[in-house]
Amino acid sequence: MIRLVVFVILVVALGYGFSWLADRPGDLSLVWEGRLYQAKLIVAASGLIALIAGVMIAWWLVRTVWTSPHSVTRYFRARKRDRGYQSLSTGLIAAGAGNALLARKMAARSRGLIRADQEPLINLLEAQAALIEGRHDEARAKFEAMANDPETRELGLRGLYLEAKRLGANEAARQYAEKAADSAPYLPWAAQATLEYRSQAGRWDDAILLLEQQKAARVVEKQDAERLRGVLLTARAGDKLEGDPAGARDDAMHALKLIADFEPAAIIAAKALFRDDKLRKAASILEQAWKAGPHPEIGRTYVLARSGDSAVDRLKRAERLEALRPNNVESLLVVAQAALDAQDFAKARAKAEAAARMQPREAAFLLLADIEEAETGDQGRIRHWLAQALKAPRDPAWVADGFVSDKWLPVSPLTGRLDAFEWKAPFGQLEGPIEDGSAVSIDTALKTLPPVRETRPESPANDHRIIELERAATIAEAARPAPAAAPKPGLPATASKQPEPIAAQPEPKPFYGMPDDPGVRNMKAEPEPKTRLRLF
Template sequence: LYVEANRLGAHEAARQYAETAAEAAPYLPWAAKATLEHRCRAGHWDDAIRLLDQQKIAHVLERHEAERLKAVLLTAKAEDQLEAEPAAARDSALKALKLAKDLVPAAIIAAKAYMREDNLRKASSTLEQVWKLDPHPEIARAYVRARSGDSAVDRLKKAEKLEALKPNNYESLLVVSEAALDAQDFKKARTKAEAAARIASRERVYLLLADIEEAETGDQGRIRHWMGQALKAPRDAAWVADGHVSERWMPISPVTGRLDAFEWKTPFDQLAGPIEEGSVSEGEKALASLPPVARTEAPAQPEPQFETTKPKIVQPEARVIDAEPQAKAIEPEAPPAKATKPEKPAVIASREEAPAAQEPAVVEPFFGRPPDDPGVKDPALAAPEAKTRLKLF
């Protein structure tokens, strides 16, 4: 029934058939596997852990495999609990680390939970233990930046401590080089990055060398050289599951739904060929073909040139005096021209310049007297009466 339901696309019916079979007979491999995948996809981590314990008791899975899968389930549970319940997430992550000591996501979640409790000492100790077993860039990033108030020099000291725990390692050299670049220690950053390039010729180390070149010398030729090497170099390791490359770890594969499918490795299409014994690595070739630093010298100023010319000797001309000087004819001077009086231009009077018309006389009220005592009308100021033809008196 389970196979027929899957063939017809009835996934919900197939899930119910598998869960019924797993509850009745947990020793059936197909039923336990199908039920476990369905519960993981739904995020029912507690139910999946309980089913896994039943399979372990029924000897369906080997002990090592069962512990590894349980650690993955506990890590997924801790990831969901980190935001709301940091203490519960810490406990789940620590249980996962006891079952799988090299499980990087569990160590990072446990360290983050400790940091939320302001317990940096235990967070650093947890990361250091996993770093010794499996150096991982995410562990280095969480370890170096555990305290937000640290300076660039403090982060460099932490990176050097990680290098001391795992010397001559590609990731150890890169984390020190990145921290030294942030601290403006270009000599140490270049030395560690070149050592990492000799160990493994990958994209990340060449991009880091390009950043160092830009910050230290600014030589565009050398920067282009490192960028060209990064284009040709294989990619760094990433989380890969069933051919799917992811930026973050996930408990199940998004392609097949398989539990614990993600691995930290180089993608298949980016694998480099075998290195023959005695051959020069790509990192050595890249370092050997690095162009020298272009020096920009100031143009030399031309020296002032002084003209060395002989002084010119001027000979005085011989003056010849005539014995009988000829009298020059005196020409009569022309009478001076009579000065003509300049004519005045005709000025046309404009309307504005025309004389203003006489304003009419203003007659004062009350005959020039105060209004309260008008007095007798002054005949001199009175206007003459108009004469009429008819006059009775």
């Protein structure tokens, strides 16, 4: 385009110049070697321009002839290179489509037309073809060669990382990812993998440093980087809570500044402040978190803030939480649990039923079963509430990649993903009862609740005494000797004491009783002996 504009401007300038000379006629005289040469001015200008054009054409012809061997060589070289790049492009497309035969053929053709040191993509094509054909050793060799080349180092490291992940060599994959992240922190895959590996190993300081590098390189957005930093600070605060409460408090407070409504950070900050006897500040943090989003762990931490409080004092603290967020399921459940601990069964039952009426779920019915056990002890009513709990939807929990945890974790134990846990209902929960598929209703459960059975349990002491007396009577009867037989008339007393012949002795009767059982006695043949022991 620029050349066309220059050409048009030049033509216009020449035309204007000739018209200007035509409007101003004159003669041009030249004396050379004693001769006088005269010509019109317009003719002289035209001849001068023609001479310049002829010189330029002659120079172009001479230059073309002079450089023709090099031009011919360059033409064939460019044609060969174009064919090589065409083969390389076709091979990469074939490798992406999974055509191993065509990819291998195009790789060989590309290597014959282009030098591999001039075009490193040939190594990539050969590695991809080897992966498709299942020759992983050859592919790893190609990736190692690319990793040693500064131009293709990042590509080779990624290939080696993926191969290590495929083989399950997590340590080797971690080393490749960290090597790539150290040399190029702007690579998203390397930075993310290294961040997850360092988080899994508990290297929170290194993970935070890498996150700052990613933020500076603009690999992650500012908002995402701040949330991840808050998660890492919370995880580090959790590790410091036992040994360094002050450091845990600082990290958790910083995390709350980055993520205002992050429940784990608020809980850790409050526990660290409790250890420093700063109850008012810790309570303020928990109250703010409770206002943002009621969470059962926040409620338990707030109610059990002071170990020396009585059950009534804990109930008052739970009622304060309810006042902050009235008409909330979590508030009602916290008050119901505190009332149960304080033996205020009427309030506990009323709050638990209100929570079940507002949101019928597992925790409300289990709490009703606990109240029933503590107040009445009726097994029928307890089993009734347990059956309702089985039918009700499950309570929210910390869920990550299908894994349900009873506490928050910074990293998913299944995939290693950072900040994967969410507070929500687990997957695959039952939406209603099993029998008819309708929703669980607290009103229906109350209507079908069996009445309380009146039982008179006997005194355990009396039952134990009766059992001991019966056992003593049985042992005394077994140990009592049988009465001696009267001597026969006409025989001396000594004769009656002599034993009868062995043949005349009767066979012993078999014994079928327990080891301490005297057996069944014949009441007609032998009267019942008297004993001093009385059972009643």
